[in-house]
Amino acid sequence: MSINPVGQANVTAVASNPAGEQVNTEAPKSKPQITPAVTVDISSAAREAVHEATETRFETEKEALRGDFQAQRLLAKEEAAEEAREPSFIKSLEA
Numbered sequence: 001m002s003i004n005p006v007g008q009a010n011v012t013a014v015a016s017n018p019a020g021e022q023v024n025t026e027a028p029k030s031k032p033q034i035t036p037a038v039t040v041d042i043s044s045a046a047r048e049a050v051h052e053a054t055e056t057r058f059e060t061e062k063e064a065l066r067g068d069f070q071a072q073r074l075l076a077k078e079e080a081a082e083e084a085r086e087p088s089f090i091k092s093l094e095a
Contacts, residue, residue: 063071
């Protein structure tokens with residue numbers, strides 16, 4: 001029997017039958033798999049929304065320092081929520 005490396009299109013195996021004759025058996029040729037291509041176009045507004053949703057706090061702070069009002073509002077909202085979660089006895093110690 002002969003073994004061919006993976007990736008060759010034709011694989012040939014040589015086997016002997018009980019009568020002692022050698023018989024060549026060739027593997028059937030397979031058709032190449034065609035993967036359908038899907039193209040999706042999204043608007044610039046949707047692209048911007050995805051970017052805003054996935055940016056880090058550092059990026060948001062950088063944008064806020066550059067004058068981005070949306071980033072400034074988001075940081076103010078996050079700081080207010082953080083203060084609300086802070087226990088009251090810590091607030092009295094800081095004062």
